[in-house]
Amino acid sequence: MSPTYDPNDNEAGMKLLEDLTTYAYQVQQQVLAEILTRNIHTEYLRSFLNGHSDKKTFKEKVPVVDYEDVKPYIERIANGEPSEIISAQPITELLTSSGTSGGQPKMMPSTAEDLDRKTFFYNLLVPVMNKYVEGLDQGKGMYLLFIKPEILTPSGLMARPVLTSYYKSNYFINRPFNRFNVYTSPDETILCPDSKQSMYCQLLCGLVQRDEVLRAGAVFASAFLRAIKFLEDYWIELCSNIRAGHISDWITDPSCRKAVSLILCKPCSDLADLIEYECGSKSWEGIIKKLWPKTKYIEVIVTGSMAQYIPTLEFYSGGLPLVSTMYASSECYLGINLKPLSKPSDVSYTLLPNxxxxxxxxxxxxxxxxxxxxxxxxxxxxxxxxxxxxxxxxxxxxxxxxxxxxxxxxxxxxxxxxxxxxxxxxxxxxxxxxxxxxxxxxxxRNVVLSIDTDKTNEEDLLNAVTQAKCRLLEPLGFLLTEYTSYADTSSIPGHYVLYWELKMKGNNDLPELDHSVMERCCSIVEDSLDSVYRRCRKKDNSIGPLEIRVVKQGTFDALMDFCVFQGSSVNQYKTPRCIKSDEAIEILNARVMGRFFSKTVPFWEPFRMLA
Incomplete structure (x- = not known):
């Protein structure tokens, strides 16, 4: 169901998009017929369809399911049972999702053919961008791309994030030559397992090739801003490398050193001076345009939870368009933004019916x-x-x-x-x-907090808060009467902020807050959140230490008064577990009587499979 065409032929690519969207109904019927015909004898479908493969029976008999419904089948495959449980084609790997509510990443089945569809999808992005932005074939893209942890399951299948799977595939490494696929980052730096070395090397290569950069970006807005923060911390050392024509000794990955050395092949004092001048300014407003002056746009996902980063991106970008090109998930790739230069708030994705x-x-x-x-x-x-x-x-x-x-x-x-x-x-x-x-x-659905690829829902947040409350507060005679939260992205990296209103058991006296106890509360909350959050904190450094702000008694009454004034019903009012209103956050911040941060990094290791 993935037509072939020359990815360098923009006209053919646009015609293919027109055909797919014009005949969306017919393509969808073909897709369903192919899936059912191919998989009708799998254990899963056989239990519902009893050998039938028509659409009517499928709609009537096959239930709509959540992950918990299909998890046992996927775990059986991960533990060595045959793919035929759910798929007639061999499952070649399991793709771990970025979000989870069960403490471990979800795993989605994937086949070799699935990489064909992903490559087809990526290739269709090229003619769309070329339609709206001229001259992209005259330079390079400074895309900051990274791989993440992967494990080998008991069956021998690899379990890893979808982008790690793609970047390590022959489809990416041997991608067909077209200028849209030419990056400032050598593949060796993208595939470096050490995220710090990878980031340093990719930024160094991007700076050395600054005059060739026509577009910049990362997958998520949070990752791009993390790169800017990294640049703030390391620009002096980067300039030193450029001036000397030699990469820092702490870059020990041999593939990275070799690849970067081919780009950083000679000293360049003039470039180092220019970067020092721009990075040494009091304000970094517009720093992207200053360091990479030919950049036409920044390509990052700024929809969904990433929308919170738009103001910060606009500050650093110098007025460059923020482009969200695609909508995808671990389950499958989904849609393309056919008007990529639209404002972030107006972004719509067209689902590709094949x-x-x-x-x-x-x-x-x-x-x-x-x-x-x-x-x-x-x-x-x-x-x-x-x-x-x-x-x-x-x-x-x-x-x-x-x-x-x-x-x-x-x-x-x-x-x-x-x-x-x-x-x-x-x-x-x-x-x-x-x-x-x-x-x-x-x-x-149900996500209340997100900074990076983490997705914390209300249940997970409640469980984490309860752990700290029961283990530390209640034995000391404290009562947690109310709480709420918000994702603070005013700094890089962003972090979770929890507002707690406390009192003493048996009276209304304000408790005396012990810093060490409250800091341990922060750590317990973090330890109780899921593995994706803990990975972002410990390995990726993409989330900062969790903060608890203790507020005065009566603060949550003031919050309710505000909500009622805004039109909420007193009868239906529930304390929001996540705050997004600037006015509501001001009400809370005005009544803060103590701020505490986690002093430890939560425990994390790549998730283990059930034997």
Whole structure:
């Protein structure tokens, strides 16, 4: 289902996009027929379809499922049972998701053919960008790309993040030559397992080749900002390397040293002087445009939880467009932004109908309007969102039958062994391109906090707070009467902030706060969060130490008064477990009586498989 074409032929690429979106209905029927015909005798589908492969039976008999429903099948494959449990094609690896609510990353099945689809998908991004930005074939992209931890499962299958899988594949390493695929970062620096050495080497190569850089970026906005912070910390040393024509001795990865040395081949004092001048300025406003003056845009994902980084990116970018090109997940690659220069708030993705079979679970009410009615503007109460999701009618429609302005939860049936699987993304239909709908990403179901690839839901946050409360506060006679949180991205890296209102048991006296106890509370909360959060803290350094701000008694009453004033119903009001309103955060910050940070890094190791 992945047509072949010359990725250097922009006209052919655009025609292919037009054909796919024009015949979206027909392509979707072919996709479903192929998936069912191919996999009808798998253990999973056989239990529901009893040998039938028609669409009507599929819709009536195969249930819509969450990860917990399919997890046992995937774990059986990870532990050595045959792929035929869920897929007629051999499962060649398991893709670990970035978000999890169970303490371990979710694992999604993948096949060799799946890499064909991903390559096809990436190739289609090229003609779209060339349509809107001229001259991209005259320079390079400074993309900061990284691999992440991977493990070998008991079956011998590799379990790793989807991007790590792609970067290590022959499809990426032997990608066809076109100028859009030419990066300032040598593959050896991208594939370096030491993230610090990788970052240093990629930035060094990007600076040396500054005059060739026409576009810059990373996968997520958070990763790009982390690179800017790294540059702030290391620009003096980077300049020293450029001036001497020699890379620092602490870069010990031999492949990195060799690859970088081919680029940093001679001393360049003039370039070092220029970088020192720009980086030594009092303000780094517009630093990207100053260091890489030919850059036409910054390519990063700034939709969903990454939208919180837009103001910071705009500060550093010097007015460069922020481009979100694609919408993808560990389950499958999904859609392309056909208007890449649109404002981040206006980004819509067109789902490519040949990537999977798409269905949509109608979310009964307008989530944003409901949020404002139930509480206060821009204050996110995931209790309410969860209740609305529970009330959502189980009305499922096909890709071409969604309606503009309506909200849906995405359900996918993939070529790799997932059937009617709820991805967890809430999308709003913004229109159509030909006969293919376009969607704006609204949010992840039940996620309340996110800084990087972490996705902490309300249940996980409650469990972490409860651990600290029960182990440290209650034995000392403290009561935690209320709490809320927000993701503070005003600094790099961002960090979780928890607001706690405390009192003493038996009276209303303000407790005396012991710094060591409160710091241990911060550490216990972090230790109790899932492995993705802990990996981001310990290995990736993409999240800063968790902070607890203890507020005066009565603070949460003031927060409720504010929400009621904004239109919330007293009867329906619940304390929001995550705050997104600037005004509400000001109310909380004005009443802070103590601030405490975690002094330890939480324990983390690559997740272990069940034997």
């Amino acid at each position: 990537m999977a079979y798409f269905e949509f679970l109608l979310v009964e009410k307008n989530l944003e309007e409901e949020s404002e009615k139930i509480q206060c503007n821009s204050v996110s109460d995931q209790n309410c969102t969860r209740e609305e999701n529970k009330k959502a009618r189980m009305e499922i429609v096909d890709l071409v039958d969604v309606k503009p302005g309506h909200y849906y939860e995405l359900v996918v049936t993939t070529f790799t062994g997932l059937y009617r699987y709820r991805v967890g993304d809430i999308l709003m239909v913004t229109g159509f391109h030909n006969n293919a709908p376009q969607f704006r990403f609204v949010h992840r």
